[in-house]
Amino acid sequence: MVAMDTPLHIAARLGNTHIVKEILSRKPEYARNLNQDGYTPLHLASLLGHLEVVKELIHGVMDVCVLKDKYGRTPLYYATMMGRLEVMEELLDIYPEYIMEMNAARETSLNIAVLCNQYEAYKLLLERFLQANKVEFIDYKGSEGNTVLHLHLPTSRKQFQD
Known part of the structure; x- marks a missing residue:
């Protein structure tokens, strides 16, 4: 059941x-x-990048990290989309397996970083994928058959043309 904002939603x-x-x-x-x-x-x-609130929420209710919204997106998805590096690090520190979560379109956070032109987020996530020895996810194809490299190439070509 979907409800209106709770006081906790408003405070967050x-x-x-x-x-x-x-x-x-x-x-x-x-x-x-x-x-x-x-x-x-x-x-x-x-x-929104409220790091201290994120810390309180994930340390207060541990399983809240893995909850997805109605679109199948995790909090890491939104932090990545907006380039909230400190929030991303906090989420990944508390739940390292988070890095392999996919949204409803079968995209990882690495895909989202590239799609949203968040290159600092991309670098952070790439390091975490390598640390977790999850290299196979770098080549993972999303629902449209694109790997991170496929997504990155059109942007890179445009940068070189400018």
């Missing part, structure tokens, strides 16, 4: 760590709720 959106901490101490289940747009509070904090 605003980046109010003190209120987030207080709500989690009383209603930790709010961390798992999807709002009317299909986001958990962690999705919102990750998207």
Whole structure:
């Protein structure tokens, strides 16, 4: 069931760590709720880059990291899309397996970094893939049959032409 924003959604959106901490101490289940747009509070904090809120949410309710929104996207997806490197690192530190999660279009966070022109995020994720010895995911083909290299080439060619 999708509900309106809980107080935790609002506090996460605003980046109010003190209120987030207080709500989690009383209603930790709010961390798992999807709002009317299909986001958990962690999705919102990750998207907006509220690092301290992200820390409170993932340390308060450990399994919240793996929750997907109504589109099958994780908080890491949104942090990657926006280039929120510190948030990405925090999420990956607490849940290293996160790096292999795919969205509904069967794209990894590495694909998203390339698609969104987030090259610092791409470098961070590539390092994490190599550290995790998950090189096979670098060549993984998404739902349209593209690897990260396929996605990267058109952008690279344009950069060389300029």
